[in-house]
């Protein structure tokens with residue numbers, strides 16, 4: 001019998017843009033994902049600056065959670081959820097992002113949800129920005145690279161934290177913030193506009209890279225301000241950063257592979273963790289920025305705020321691990337925001353993602369050893385080709401196995417001595433695909 005801590009926050013996770021739908025009702029503005037068309041495993045999603053009536057935009061209706069939230073919460077309660085991770089759509093509160101008066105209907109909507117969760121004794125875990133920002137704000141200065149986003153986010157965060165200070169304790173600032181350190185993160189995580197059309201996820205040049213890292217810096221400052229203000233609003237708030245655990249191993253013990261993997265791990269994981277948890281840029285950042293000709297427009301005030309606005313816990317998503325090789329001829333595997341070389345010791349899901357439960361324990365030990373703050377697994381799960389039976393059920397022993405294997409490793413991590421706040425499974429309800437996979441021009445995974 002495996003014993004987990006008594007107050008462990010078991011539950012599930014979703015995001016506003018992948019579940020709510022109702023994209024333009026009751027004062028909601030257009031958010032960046034509302035401009036992205038549907039895609040498939042073979043065909044990437046597309047972005048056009050103007051909406052095209054002939055295209056299908058999944059976030060517009062999503063799974064209609066906006067209208068069905070209460071039924072869904074009933075089901076979560078039936079399943080024994082102790083917590084539910086969700087995000088607030090920034091555009092329901094500030095439709096364009098730069099207004100100064102919030103949209104009351106948006107605030108009322110989330111208040112009802114939080115109240116209903118509380119009635120069911122389900123703790124809300126709230127992400128302030130889950131891969132979305134107001135599209136109008138993104139157009140203003142090309143996404144997060146524009147410093148005006150910092151003030152707009154600060155205002156938004158302050159309004160919702162004040163409004164829900166009696167109902168929400170656990171907050172996270174930006175979902176998978178480290179995605180912006182990666183090429184596919186430009187629009188997804190930073191609202192930096194891609195060119196019109198199918199190349200959405202493959203465009204990268206020096207200018208975009210510079211924009212991404214400046215956008216990331218601006219998010220660091222915005223996140224720090226949210227923490228500083230949040231603690232003034234309610235000192236009991238627990239505010240976390242949220243990082244995608246991009247767990248990688250060296251492909252061989254060749255020292256070249258070891259170094260390559262170490263550098264990859266640093267940029268993929270530690271850069272954001274170090275800034276948001278330790279309160280300063282890590283030692284390797286300077287060289288990385290220099291060698292990539294990246295110049296960050298930071299100020300002394302930014303660095304001070306970053307040092308003061310450190311987070312209480314490290315929340316992260318974990319789906320897979322990969323290998324890194326210094327040999328560019330070795331092939332890569334499929335993933336969501338993570339691609340790499342398949343590990344011969346790790347199996348793959350039917351969808352082609354590596355399934356490595358032990359990587360979860362490995363990552364947790366690495367991260368806890370570095371930061372020594374509580375950890376929260378806020379996303380973990382498996383996508384599969386599920387078969388809907390005639391009685392509308394799905395038999396998915398592969399998903400049960402996946403969860404069992406991963407939870408066993410969470411248990412091991414706790415036994416290793418790591419304080420873990422909880423575990424919220426991703427895809428606790430069917431929702432829309434984020435479509436992060438990174439393709440080349442022939443739609444081959446890079």
Ligand code: BG6
Nearest residue numbers: 015175176336383433434435436
């Ligand atoms: C994470 C995101 O990257 O992975 C979620 O935070 C996302 O928004 C999840 O949905 C699964 O990835 P995908 O590509 O299958 O949607």
